Amino acid sequence: MGPGVVSASVxxxxxxxxxxxxxxIHEHASGFGAAPVVFDKCGMLFxxxxxxIFFAVVAGVYFALPYRWRWSFxxxxxxxxxxxxxxxxxxLILASTLxxxxxxxxxxxxxxxxxxxxxxxxxxxxxxxxxxxxxxxNFFGDTVRQVFEYFxxxxxxxxxxxxxxxxxxxxxxxxxxxxxDVYRGHIKPEKHFGIFALYVAFFxxxxxxxxxxxxxxxxxxxxxxxxxxxxxxxxxxxxxWGLFKKVVIADRVAVLVDYVYGDPQAHTGxxxxxxxxxxxxxIYCDFSGYSDIAIGTAQVLGFDLMVNFRRPYAARxxxxxxxxxxxxxxxxxxxxxxxxxxxTRVPVPRIAFNLFIVFLITGLWHGASWTFIIWGSAHGLLLxxxxxxxxxxxxxxxxxxxxxxPRLHTIWQVAVTFLMxxxxxxxxxxxxxxxxxxxxxxxxxxxANPCRGMPVMRFIRSLGFRADEDxxxxxxxxxVLEVGHFLQSRGSVRxxxxxxxxxxxxxxxxxxxxxxxxxxxxxxxxxxxxxx
Numbered sequence: 001m002g003p004g005v006v007s008a009s010v011x012x013x014x015x016x017x018x019x020x021x022x023x024x025i026h027e028h029a030s031g032f033g034a035a036p037v038v039f040d041k042c043g044m045l046f047x048x049x050x051x052x053i054f055f056a057v058v059a060g061v062y063f064a065l066p067y068r069w070r071w072s073f074x075x076x077x078x079x080x081x082x083x084x085x086x087x088x089x090x091x092l093i094l095a096s097t098l099x100x101x102x103x104x105x106x107x108x109x110x111x112x113x114x115x116x117x118x119x120x121x122x123x124x125x126x127x128x129x130x131x132x133x134x135x136x137x138n139f140f141g142d143t144v145r146q147v148f149e150y151f152x153x154x155x156x157x158x159x160x161x162x163x164x165x166x167x168x169x170x171x172x173x174x175x176x177x178x179x180x181d182v183y184r185g186h187i188k189p190e191k192h193f194g195i196f197a198l199y200v201a202f203f204x205x206x207x208x209x210x211x212x213x214x215x216x217x218x219x220x221x222x223x224x225x226x227x228x229x230x231x232x233x234x235x236x237x238x239x240x241w242g243l244f245k246k247v248v249i250a251d252r253v254a255v256l257v258d259y260v261y262g263d264p265q266a267h268t269g270x271x272x273x274x275x276x277x278x279x280x281x282x283i284y285c286d287f288s289g290y291s292d293i294a295i296g297t298a299q300v301l302g303f304d305l306m307v308n309f310r311r312p313y314a315a316r317x318x319x320x321x322x323x324x325x326x327x328x329x330x331x332x333x334x335x336x337x338x339x340x341x342x343x344t345r346v347p348v349p350r351i352a353f354n355l356f357i358v359f360l361i362t363g364l365w366h367g368a369s370w371t372f373i374i375w376g377s378a379h380g381l382l383l384x385x386x387x388x389x390x391x392x393x394x395x396x397x398x399x400x401x402x403x404x405x406p407r408l409h410t411i412w413q414v415a416v417t418f419l420m421x422x423x424x425x426x427x428x429x430x431x432x433x434x435x436x437x438x439x440x441x442x443x444x445x446x447x448a449n450p451c452r453g454m455p456v457m458r459f460i461r462s463l464g465f466r467a468d469e470d471x472x473x474x475x476x477x478x479x480v481l482e483v484g485h486f487l488q489s490r491g492s493v494r495x496x497x498x499x500x501x502x503x504x505x506x507x508x509x510x511x512x513x514x515x516x517x518x519x520x521x522x523x524x525x526x527x528x529x530x531x532x
Contacts, residue, residue, distance in 0.1 A: 044084035081203035089165040099126045100175045104182040104189035123179040139368030167207030178214040204297040208529040210308040210328035225302025235299035242292030245285035247520030253278040259464025268446030290527045316413035356380035375427040
């Protein structure tokens with residue numbers, strides 16, 4: 001697949017996107033409960049003309065430059081990428097970089113454990129302090145205010161008016177992981193400040209991950225990468241697949257999801273159930289689509305980022321699902337929170353407590369809202385239940401001789417796992433706790449007359465879709481997604497495509513680009529995880 005032809009097609013796609021979005025600044029106050037984020041409608045979103053031009057220029061200049069200048073060029077490009085939103089917030093990344101660079105290098109200058117621990121605490125408190133101020137200050141302040149008002153006590157702490165910096169949770173955790181690894185002696189501190197700054201700000205994964213480990217990414221900045229046609233085209237294929245997920249599936253079904261979740265009381269069980277099902281695909285395609293574009297972008301430049309999703313909806317248990325979903329975050333919490341709390345080396349009650357605490361924090365990481373805290377806590381409780389009943393479930397499966405019908409057993413496990421994730425996901429999307437409770441309480445209502453006396457497609461249109469085609473395209477695209485997942489489970493689709501004859505590959509490439517151009521939703525829609 002020629003990068004020039006593909007790049008031209010993608011530029012056409014982005015150009016069309018931007019022509020339909022002419023106002024320059026949009027304050028995106030999402031119903032997900034996070035603080036508002038400012039986005040440029042044709043700014044540095046992965047699905048924007050600005051990014052398409054930026055990346056084409058960066059890739060061209062990067063490979064044209066002598067090796068010794070590449071890191072500095074990438075660093076400048078990464079800061080430009082981030083400053084395309086709110087330039088002054090680049091100082092936050094710089095501050096986090098300075099804190100962890102200084103703390104990590106001071107650690108190795110002393111053998112005194114207490115002194116080393118002080119440097120670690122300095123890094124943790126500085127980074128989490130910035131994260132708390134920008135992301136959680138108003139949430140905790142409002143909670144305290146409500147308690148004070150309940151007891152008729154005065155509370156005069158004003159709310160902060162600052163906007164949530166894009167990606168602050170991601171790069172904060174990335175730098176914290178680095179400092180902790182240095183403290184533990186797992187890695188040596190990076191002496192070159194510029195290389196370390198590039199590790200923190202590397203633009204493909206800066207604003208929504210994957211949350212890379214220093215042991216994986218840092219050494220790659222010192223390697224020399226020559227232009228590799230196969231590697232570049234593989235990266236472009238992954239970028240195209242991510243765009244398909246984002247603009248054809250996620251942004252299309254978002255129309256229905258936003259309409260129903262914006263006023264859940266106006267809908268009965270079938271509408272609420274369909275919107276929740278569509279949200280499960282929206283959140284997966286939106287975030288995994290971003291990850292695919294990030295990994296593909298890095299691959300074009302010669303870098304390998306960690307895989308962030310592995311067919312999570314094919315998981316056979318909730319623990320299995322969390323080993324497949326947002327892998328960089330769940331592995332971060334495992335290594336830096338769960339294991340330090342004792343992991344599985346402690347008594348069963350303590351293991352259950354550790355699991356619950358980790359997922360409570362996971363919920364809070366996603367957003368400063370009670371809906372996220374409930375979502376994380378619910379997952380924590382379900383994982384504790386899964387852990388405590390694992391032996392009972394194995395004995396029950398053996399007693400029922402389910403091993404004789406393994407395919408049916410697998411289907412049952414996958415269905416139950418998805419149903420649990422689907423149900424708890426209501427609070428991830430709900431505008432408020434009250435809305436989440438209402439949706440769960442009414443999911444089973446109205447099934448005696450599911451379409452409310454209307455023809456099926458008229459009922460579907462009543463849920464927010466403007467035309468029958470919207471629903472048909474969404475369903476077919478989801479089927480294509482699942483077929484792609486199935487084929488990928490049998491081996492790399494990209495590797496197999498590269499072995500086919502050119503007269504077979506190229507029509508398929510153009511067909512896929514045509515699908516994105518013809519059926520993508522080109523309205524301004526930031527990636528959901530930008531607000532986390």
